[in-house]
Amino acid sequence: MIYNILLCGVGGQGILLAAKIISKAAELAGYEVTAKETHGMAQRGGSVMAQIKFGEKVHSPLILEGSADVLASLEHIEAIRCAHYLKPDGLAVVAKQAVIPVTVSCGNAKYPQDVEARLNKLFPKLKYCDCVTKALELGNVRLANTILIGMLSNALPLPMECWRGAIEASVKPSTVEANLMAFNYGKQI
Amino acid sequence: MRKLYSGNEAIARGAFEGGVTAAFGYPGTPSTEILENLVQYSKHGVYCEWSPNEKVALEAAAGASIAGARTITTMKLVGLNVAADPLMTLSYIGVVGGMVVVVADDPGQDSSQTEQDTRHYARLAKVPVLEPANAEEARDFVIKGFELSEKYGCPVILRTTTCVSHSRSLVEEREPRERNVTAFKSNVQQFVPLPIWGRKLRVKVEERMVAQAAEACSSPMNQVIENGSELGIISHGVTAAHCIELFPEASILKIGFGWPFPDELFKSFAAKVKRLVVIEEGDPILEEHIKSLGIACEGKGLVPRCGELTPAKLYAIKQQLYPEQALPALPAVAEEAVDLPARPPMLCAGCPHRGLFLALTKFDVIVSGDIGCYSLGVFPPLNRTDTILCMGAGFTIAHGMQKAGEQKKVVGIVGDSTFFHSGITGLLDVVYNKGNSTLIVVDNRITAMTGHQEHPGTGTTLMGDATKSASIETIARACGMERIRVCNPYNQAETIAIIKEELEADEPSLIISRAPCPLHVKKPMGAPRVIDEERCVNCKLCLRCGCPAIEVNTNGRPRINATACIGCGLCDQLCKLNCITAE
Structure with a gap:
């Protein structure tokens, strides 16, 4: 059994750190892990993706369309763009967050107004949360991604001590407590 | 204990464990992180540098190797075009300390202008090519590359791809081998390829390849995964790893050391299976050779030539292989996603290049651009780049257009790192041959696109030491450039005025649009x-x-x-x- 997690969002949103935390948690749980990331040209404000797989044995770091157990999106229309990667019964975890592309600001394209309706139609299992506002309430906008990771954590067979270890290994020591609080908040959603 | 390493981190680890003494490279996605990670081992005496370009890097690595040290040089696929000249001759004169040339290919062109298959260069240079499928193999193959290189006295290419370089998997760390550098021993008949000696070296290269092919046949870098005889797949690198997951019913020959061709291995594998398919990412190099051996196989008739061979593309191959099974279609992009706005990469908020391109929108000129963040000046609403060819061509394409009698004024743009990489010779050409192009260096004081690497103008080395900072103005002046202006691209009135004056000049001129990359400075420039x-x-x-x-x-x-x-x-x-x- 291989667990497939697809993370998506916009370059600069912190997707690499989120991928690092999830893959580290799986590593600490003793699984074989792969994590594929987007770097370079695609990163400058473009759509980005990270793919994490873990199980007894993993060969390919890439996820086949229709086989992700979890789709987690840091920006809500990016979840729609990547929806075809999710299994029919997979969990979608989506931050209620719009990053307006320049194509929209220039007037060359429109940002959809019915995002929530589209998400509800596409994802039978959906967790949708305004992570940024909640992160600001918790004291730091950067905690938004940790809330999202908490939201997806229940769908994965990884014990809490592994998530804790992964957070400790990935964020600044001074922000560990705040990140754990954000994670636990997400876990309750 | 096993730790998560990206392919690039693992290549650095492999170089360290393999006893590397010196490392040289030029940044380029997806290869950049190799030297950025290797430099952490400088405290153990590993020398690392960003060279001005890939040709310089490969030549310096060759020097280190001829002096007896294990060396590594790193570059992206197009970097090897720049470094091809020394590679070809180095294959003849050979090396002493093991030398691994790491070339990162980019199938799917995530961050590259072309989709070259570096295995062609390995064939042209007649040197082995190793293709790891994951981080642990990346580490192991660097060490095996050093060993092969020393055994046969030739450089070895390690071909990674974006999917290997930028994916993490578990690596068991090992103790590094002791570094061992022998002193240089002069031997002109080996190290000076004058034709009289070069002809003898040429023969040795062919002899060496026969021995390497035999070694490849029994190399553990090539693995057979046996799974019945109905279907056999020959694949390579990470594509073979995808195949193992997508075709669990097939026997798979996973190639990690595929050139010089392991013919006997191809023959024995083919003899064991009823149907043989060669699944190659890139060009049909193995396929065409296997067919030339008289072995029946399928290949590019089923396998796409262009782009990364993703699991979805392999699944489509599977659907074609088993039409009777009527495998279900993969989910398509959702209908709800069809009208979503595109999200092309773009210049960051506060990027100084934006000011320069914005000023250029005031002028009816042709803009010949180059490779770097400023390539993004091509996108709306700036639309201020007309051509991009390769590193350094921002200047030379402009010069060629002007010499062809193009009536519009042509502006040639390169970045600061690109200027040192290969812009200087273009500027020299414009001055020497009496061109009148307006040349612009967009100088943001760092190699920005690849993630902020130092270069000869920054005053700091890869190892963090303060050093001389090369001056673009002084170099240009030494080349004979008389009109040199510096502008602050955030100041539109000044930038527009300078561009106007320089465009009106009937002689070559250089504008340096200078402001540091704010992403590198990491401080706001003012209040929002x-x-x-x-x-x-x-x-x-x-x-x-x-x-x-x-x-x-x-x-x-x-x-x-x-x-x-x-x-x-x-x-x-x-x-x-x-x-x-x-x-």
Whole structure:
């Protein structure tokens, strides 16, 4: 059994750190892990993706369309763009967050107004949360991604001590407590 | 204990464990992180440098190797085009200390202008090519590369791809081998390939390849995964790893050391299976050779030539292989996603290149651009790049157009790192051959696109030491350039005035558009800007700079995102009503 997690969002949103935390948690749980990331040209404000797989044995770091157990999106229309990667019964975890592309600001394209309706139609299992506002309430906008990771954590067979270890290994020591609080908040959603 | 390593981190680890003494490279996605990681081992005596370009890097690595040290050089696929000249001859004169040339290919062109298959270069240079499928193999193959290189006295290419370089998997760390550097021993008949000696070296290369092919046949870098005889797949690198997951019913020959061709291995594998398919990412190099051996196989008739061979493409091959099974279609992109706005990469909020391109929108000129963040000047709303060829060609394409009698004035642009890489010779050509192009160096004081690497102009080395900082102005002057201007691209009036004066000059001129990359400086330039909504008439002039911090609200009016804005002040200058101000 291989667990497939697809993370998506916009370059600069912190997707690499989120991928690092999830893959580290799986590593600490003793699984074989792969994590594929987007770097370079695609990163400058473009759509980005990270793919994490873990199980007894993993060969390919890439996820086949229709086989992700979890789709987690840091920006809500990016979840729609990547929806075809999710299994029919997979969990979608989506931050209620719009990053307006320049194509929209220039007037060359429109940002959809019915995002929530589209998400509800596409994802039978959906967790949708305004992570940024909640992160600001918790004291730091950067905690938004940790809330999202908490939201997806229940769908994965990884014990809490592994998530804790992964957070400790990935964020600044001074922000560990705040990140754990954000994670636990997400876990309750 | 096993730890998560990216392919690039693992290559660095392999170089360290393999006893590397010196490492040379030029940044380029997806290869950059190799030297950025290897430099952590400098405390153990590993020397690392960013060279001005890949040719210099490969030559310096050759020197280190001839002096007896294990060496590594790193570059992206197009970097090997630049370094091809020394590679070809190095294959003849050979090496002493093991030398691994790491070339990172980019199938799917995530960050590259071409989709070259570096295995062709290995064939042309007649040197072995190793293709790891994951991080642990990347580490192991670097060490095996050193051993092969020393055994046969030739450089070895390690071909990684974006999917290997930028994916993490578990690596068991090992103790490093002791570094062992022998002193240089002069041997002109080996190290000076004058034709009289070069002809003898040529024969040795062929002899060496026969022995290497035999070694490849029994190399553990090539693995057979046996799974019945109905279907056999020959694949390579990470593509073979995808095949193992997508074709669990097939026997798979996973090639990690595929050139010089392991013919006996191909023959014995083919003899064991009823149907043989060669699945190669890139060009049909193995397939065409296997067919030339008289072995029946399928290949590019089923396998796409272009792009990364993703699991979805392999699944499509599977559907074609087993039409009777009527495998279900994969989910398509959702209908709800069809009208989503595209999200092309773009210049960051506060990027100094934006000011230069914005100023250029005032002029009816042809813009010959180059490789770097400033390649993004091609996108709307700036639309201020007409051509891009390769590193350094920003200057030379402009010169060629002008010499062809092009009536419009042509502006050639290169970045600072690109200027040192291969812009200097182009500038020299313009001056020497009496061109009159306007050349611009967009100097943001760092190699930005690949993630902020030092270069000869920054005053710091990869190992963190302070050093001399090469001056673009002084170099240009030494080449004979007499008109040299420096502008601050955030100041539109100044930048436009300077461009106007230089375009009017009937002689070559150089403009240095100089301001540091704010992402590297990591400090806001000023207070975030705000639009006074009372006074804003929604003329949308501020949107003409294409800054991602200026968003259009649902009410159709521009608004500045205070978290994204770094206060560069460029948009203030676009507003005719002065209603954009610091908070």
